[in-house]
Amino acid sequence: MSAVLRQAEPADPLARLGRLIAVASGKGGVGKSTVSANLAAILARRGLRVGLVDADLYGPSIPGMLGIAADTPPAMSPGGKVIPAEAHGVKVISMAMLTGDDRPAVLRGPMVTKYLRMFVTQVDWSTLDVLLLDLPPGTGDTQLTLAQSFPLAGAVVVSTPQDVSLKIARRGIRMMEQVSVPILGIVENMSGFTCPSCGGVTHIFHQGGGRSVAEGLGVPFLGAIPLDPAIVDGGDSGVPLVVDSPTSLAARAFEVVADALTGDLAPSGGLRMPFDWTLATGAGRPAPASHGPAGRPLALDYDATGLTIGWPDGSRHLDPRELRLACRCAACRDELTGKALLDPAKVPLDVVPVRIWSVGNYALGIAFSDGHDSGICTFEALRALEGSEAEDV
Structure with a gap:
């Protein structure tokens, strides 16, 4: 699977970042960062060189989910670039590493743009096969800045099966389409709760909505992630579920999403960018x-x-x-x-x-x-x- 993303060492500094993939959502609380952290860990376990940008500057959560201390400022390389933290084989940069857990990032739009560009271009990533960008919810400055500044390979949109979540997810997809960011697919998170005692599945937030929306919009359906307390425990402990329990049902669901994602990264063609x-x-x-x-x-x-x-x-x-x-x-x-x-x-x-x-x-x-x-x-x-x-x- 690593052959899908593995590339020769490029001369262009931005090309050294490999495929830039945004993980987005229309609204908060759908588990987008959880999906980002687990996907990054899976790709790293498959031998890929993986970076993860926590682009939610106001509510950064990736360091905690990967067990990275947020109270130690990152070091600088001899070339003046920020050295990213690393956990579970994933290189990470986040506002939480610059401000700590308790200090809010009070930023206006231009500063958001500045930090986002810095996180991509002023971090010593070395050479990557894929750089995941965990976006904040919505369709605002962060999404537009990344879409305008970098040639994104595509976006993964995360939603829950709730009708309200799916409706807002559609808006996020339409926004990405307007700026020509390919939609790699929809992930339905919190798809169903499996009782650990009897094995029965309860669809708390309805069933099949993500697949239905994907089919209606003509975009791939990447997979459904079950509602599993072990996923939450992994995020709280700093050890993603796919690392702690790689054979679990939920981990296998993440594997399905990773398979679909890495299989859809062939170059789309067209003028060679950026330039x-x-x-x-x-x-x-x-x-x-x-x-x-x-x-x-x-x-x-x-x-x-x-x-x-x-x-x-x-x-x-x-x-x-x-x-x-x-x-x-x-x-x-x-x-x-x-x-x-x-x-x-x-x-x-x-x-x-x-x-x-x-x-x-x-x-x-x-x-x-x-x-x-x-x-x-x-x-x-x-x-x-x-x-x-x-x-x-």
Whole structure:
């Protein structure tokens, strides 16, 4: 199974992190961190190099679940990076390791963004096969920051069988889809309670809701985790159930989820990301791809006539000034009404892009010669722009 994720040593520092997989939930209390901790431990026991980012900055719980002391600040490497803690073969970074158990993280949005990026890029992970990101519940700053900053391989959405939980899980899935993060599947946690005395199963939170939602949304159903007191005990003791009782029914359920997850990590194709391309020098130009999904570019090219984007169904040529006038950032277009705020007369006729970079899996950031650099052009918006058809890719 380790061959699914094991990769050659890459030169790109971000590529050294392997597959970035978000573990998300629409609401709190569904056991998302428990699923993250147990999945990380399983993958590590299979011989994979695993990292785990506790991205819930306001309510970090991963260190306690893995038995990592939260009162000892992490050391720094000679290169100035944070050395992650390690337990059960998993490398871990968490706000709890920086603040301790009793001090709250009082952070505004920009600081949340700063810490999240630091946890991914300023930690001495060495080389990983997979980096799991245990997200807080909801669809806010954390989710958007990670989706915009890093090319996530996909997201696992955790829910309980309750109707209210499943409805909110749908919102989380839709949010991930909007920013082109593939949904690797749904995990139904607390699926049923098995009586330790008689073996009877009681479905406290209903039955089969996770599978039904997965089928309705057309995403994989990764598995159902039973409601087992031993899972809670493992989280409280710092020894995940899959380590303490690897042959138990609940541990085998986690194994099923891990099997489905690692079997669904083949590259999806498309333009090689992340990249940051300075057009004047050519530095950072992205490598083209030979295949990919319809909504993701295969190649980018630029010359004096404009930007050419190669798509699976052909290429499209975009005039530089047309691209500048199409910006939909808050400075160029009203966020509520969609009304254009940019005066075309103030945009130079000879405006050109000077830098293009990837934004997660779903957009390009473009800086122009007139100094404008705050726009994000989604792939969907780029495909909708009028332009002349070029040769097929």
